[in-house]
Amino acid sequence: MAQNKTGFFALHKQQCKQSLADMMRRPLGNILTLAVLAFALTLPASFYLFAKNVTVVAQMWQNPTQMTIYLEPGVSTGQAKQLHDELAQWPEIDSLEAISPEQGLVEFRQQAGFEQALSLLDDNPLPSVLIVKPTEAWQLDAKATELASRLRMQNGVDEVRLDSDWLQRLAAIKQLVIILAMIISGLMLFAVFLVVGNTLRLQVLNQRDEIQVMKLVGATDSFILRPYLYTGVWYGLIGGLAAWVLTFLVSMLLDGAVAHLADLYDSPFRMIGLGWDESLILLMISAFLGLLAARLSAGRHLKEIEPI
Numbered sequence: 001m002a003q004n005k006t007g008f009f010a011l012h013k014q015q016c017k018q019s020l021a022d023m024m025r026r027p028l029g030n031i032l033t034l035a036v037l038a039f040a041l042t043l044p045a046s047f048y049l050f051a052k053n054v055t056v057v058a059q060m061w062q063n064p065t066q067m068t069i070y071l072e073p074g075v076s077t078g079q080a081k082q083l084h085d086e087l088a089q090w091p092e093i094d095s096l097e098a099i100s101p102e103q104g105l106v107e108f109r110q111q112a113g114f115e116q117a118l119s120l121l122d123d124n125p126l127p128s129v130l131i132v133k134p135t136e137a138w139q140l141d142a143k144a145t146e147l148a149s150r151l152r153m154q155n156g157v158d159e160v161r162l163d164s165d166w167l168q169r170l171a172a173i174k175q176l177v178i179i180l181a182m183i184i185s186g187l188m189l190f191a192v193f194l195v196v197g198n199t200l201r202l203q204v205l206n207q208r209d210e211i212q213v214m215k216l217v218g219a220t221d222s223f224i225l226r227p228y229l230y231t232g233v234w235y236g237l238i239g240g241l242a243a244w245v246l247t248f249l250v251s252m253l254l255d256g257a258v259a260h261l262a263d264l265y266d267s268p269f270r271m272i273g274l275g276w277d278e279s280l281i282l283l284m285i286s287a288f289l290g291l292l293a294a295r296l297s298a299g300r301h302l303k304e305i306e307p308i
Contacts, residue, residue: 040243068160070157075156081098084096084130098128099130232290254271
């Protein structure tokens, strides 16, 4: 019994090595096929990487449900102080911070790229600003919206912006990116399945005479199919490895641009690449697609070939 098992695994090992050797004997055609598989797998991997980083950026920002009150340009410093004192008495407001036009101008000058633009202005165009943080009970979306509506009705208030607005837009963008990544990934993975399946179908048809001879001497369909299954797995694994390298290069190329953009926003965020577990999943998916394509395509055509 143990000898039969040893012979079984030895046969599988031999067929696995033989299928790889057969691929090496046709380098030009296989390199082109593997290049197509690598690029087809790189696209969903890159989209996954993009969606992953967008998700991480969205999670880094916590929604404080703050409100920014922009006062009308003609409001004086005294009027702004009076409005500040009135709002500070509201029980719905936990804290209140006033930013004068002069303070706002100083902050803008400190931002990269604004110094030269602001030097061209004769007057300070910035209005007085009040930063409002509601109490915990009024930080819910419905309550915060109600409070924002009440603040807009105050004299001297030009506009009230919820800090949660842009977070909701960011969440919508994140959801859109994830959906696009899933759709494009599904299409490209199906393309990988078709490429491997068509390649092995042509290989079966080219070896039709050999298969007929093997069936004449008693070889079963499963025995004949096994090398094609290993070939499909090799296609998937090698294509997955090449896609991993290309995805790594993509992340390296984007890392500098992402770091520069993050520095402009004073953010410590850096490009996050594929982890070891994600890399392993990429290889497993590509190998499984190669195996499935070989099983369905080569297996179907093997059954149609009968010995003469």
